[in-house]
Amino acid sequence: MSAPPSPARRPLRRAVLTAAVALLAMVAVLLPPGTAHASPAVQYTNPLAAQRADPHIFRHTDGYYYFTATVPQYDRIVLRRATTIQGLATAAETVIWRKHTSGEMGAHIWAPEIHFINGRWYVYFAAGRADDIWRIRMYVLESSSANPLTGTWTERGRITTPWDTFSLDATTFVANGVRYLLWAQQEPGIATNSNLYIARMGANPWTITGATTRLTVPALAWETRGYKVAEGPAVLQRNGRLFLTYSASATDANYCLGMLTASASANPLQASAWTKSANPVFATSEATRQYGPGHNSFTVSEDGQSDILVYHDRGYRDITGDPLNDPNRRTRVQKVYWKADGAPDFGIPVPDGATPVRLMSFNTAGHAVRHWEYRARLEANVSPLADSQFRLVSGLSGSGTVSLESTNFPGYYLRHRNYEAWVERGDGTSLFNSDAGFTRRSGLSGTGTVSLESVNLPGYFLRHRAGQVWVERNDDTAAFRDSAAFILE
Incomplete structure (x- = not known):
């Protein structure tokens, strides 16, 4: 997890990042969904x-x-x-x-x-x-x-x-x-x-x-x-x-x-x-x-x-x-x-x-889910790479589910809190385990994609919006489906 910048630099950094995300999003809409992705996920033990x-x-x-x-x-x-x-x-x-x-x-x-x-x-x-x-x-x-x-x-x-x-x-x-x-x-x-x-x-x-x-x-x-x-x-x-x-x-x-x-x-x-x-x-x-x-x-x-x-x-x-x-x-x-x-x-x-994977956005080419200051966000050209790598492990919330464990912070998992997606240390509580549990579904959009449905909020899916990652209710619009579909790389 990248070290946070000094408080004095955070406003400027966030402003630059916000502008960069907006620019990349504008570029991405010019590309067909799913383009500019690297090769599909390969997993070994x-x-x-x-x-x-x-x-x-x-x-x-x-x-x-x-x-x-x-x-x-x-x-x-x-x-x-x-x-x-x-x-x-x-x-x-x-x-x-x-x-x-x-x-x-x-x-x-x-x-x-x-x-x-x-x-x-x-x-x-x-x-x-x-x-x-x-x-x-x-x-x-x-x-x-x-x-x-x-x-x-x-x-x-x-x-x-x-x-x-x-x-x-x-x-x-x-x-x-x-x-x-x-x-x-x-x-x-x-x-x-x-x-x-x-x-x-x-x-x-x-x-x-x-x-x-x-x-x-x-x-x-x-x-x-x-x-x-x-x-x-x-x-x-x-x-x-x-x-x-x-x-x-x-x-x-x-x-x-x-x-x-x-x-x-x-x-x-x-x-x-x-x-x-x-x-x-x-x-x-x-x-x-x-x-x-x-x-x-x-x-x-x-x-x-x-x-x-x-x-x-x-x-x-x-x-x-x-x-x-x-x-x-x-x-x-x-x-x-x-x-x-x-x-x-x-x-x-x-x-x-198991070797990790990256969650690449289906509709925002070349962008991966990564953690930054514990918050999950969508970003292109992630550095360090490991910030965008997650191990798909047996779900903390029970059989038939999956959880996403940070590669460079083992023991930290992608979970939702107040509908926002964070990467936080597992504390073993039933609340955390259910917040960090997802059911892997066929992608809501696109062949070969996956979508991740919240275990404790059925009908809510991991999706990106405005450069951040959330868990939100599927409203069955094309925009939602596309933003809740990921390619495993």
């Missing part, structure tokens, strides 16, 4: 997998999602598949490769990623030596089998880079028809644990060619807490840009995601083409009790309409000893939203359990 770090989920054309991750024993590479993302939680897991008993690839088997390139499967991973566990380098496995869980895997050896130094977290992507390799490495002469690098792929998916470019060095305060780290790169291509996320700082609660951005038409080998975020784009949330989110990948929802952020974190802050020896990093997923300028908005790591 977190965590997806216990004790699985550095997760990578790849959606293949065969209809399956393939999931691999670091196991806490650091001794093998595992793989599972399912036709849905949620199905990965219970899918059988297969060991496709184990560490060597001596020499190279004998320790610290880290951060596997699975890719399908030119008709074959490839797994990129990092490994140390059995006799020198911190001599971490990058390696590749290959399989020509249709099903990588049952097929034979061939070791294609080490990825050779300009320096024989600590290197890890290889990933690959294609931009403008060219395949690139991204990775993290410790470069001689630079006093960091790892920086990010890019090069073109060569004749095969385990060879790079041409110049290697250093993209970023961890130098900002949030990149250097505990250790000076930039690692775990992942690429998302949307809206005419390349978004490269990466993980920074120590692998405890300081771990977080930063982002580099480049034009899709730029040469990604030119470091100057990339702009670094000034602050983390995804970080620990005390409110949701999610700590050290990072080492992410991206996949897409089952309907292909939404990008999904895949990452690990822990459900507690305090760790005894080296965080790398703590086994409880777990895989989690949540939907990626988009800002008005076309950049991704990852929000905050959402609470455990």
Whole structure:
């Protein structure tokens, strides 16, 4: 819940907000109802997998999602598949490769990623030596089998880079028809644990060619807490840009995601083409009790309409000893939203359990229900994103009903009071529970919409009016029906 402005600034702020809401409303009436909305809601249950770090989920054309991750024993590479993302939680897991008993690839088997390139499967991973566990380098496995869980895997050896130094977290992507390799490495002469690098792929998916470019060095305060780290790169291509996320700082609660951005038409080998975020784009949330989110990948929802952020974190802050020896990093997923300028908005790591949704107005395009100073209102381009995210939970008022729990203020629910909608802490009383209980109905307007009818005021629905959200009696006019219909995003 955003901090309230100082009393001296409130009148001016409210006047500006009122004028902005009025202007946006005038713009909205020029658009057909339901336009300018993002993709529909996708919901999953977190965590997806216990004790699985550095997760990578790849959606293949065969209809399956393939999931691999670091196991806490650091001794093998595992793989599972399912036709849905949620199905990965219970899918059988297969060991496709184990560490060597001596020499190279004998320790610290880290951060596997699975890719399908030119008709074959490839797994990129990092490994140390059995006799020198911190001599971490990058390696590749290959399989020509249709099903990588049952097929034979061939070791294609080490990825050779300009320096024989600590290197890890290889990933690959294609931009403008060219395949690139991204990775993290410790470069001689630079006093960091790892920086990010890019090069073109060569004749095969385990060879790079041409110049290697250093993209970023961890130098900002949030990149250097505990250790000076930039690692775990992942690429998302949307809206005419390349978004490269990466993980920074120590692998405890300081771990977080930063982002580099480049034009899709730029040469990604030119470091100057990339702009670094000034602050983390995804970080620990005390409110949701999610700590050290990072080492992410991206996949897409089952309907292909939404990008999904895949990452690990822990459900507690305090760790005894080296965080790398703590086994409880777990895989989690949540939907990626988009800002008005076309950049991704990852929000905050959402609470455990069902992932949240946004209530988008049917007749005021691009506007979402959000909380501000505890009052529910309708607004476009909500920042922070979590102010407009709610978990649909079993209704506080009884079976068959739903309640809407704030994402960034767990334990706070959308409720009506004097016909106004507020977001307030549940106090367990029957009055609060009934005020916060709604019956989910088919939308009063528009296919694919929902309407929320008050439990203790039958015939009264959640609706927006004059930029605020109310619970009011349905008068069966088109204006009411349209304002009481929402699209779950």
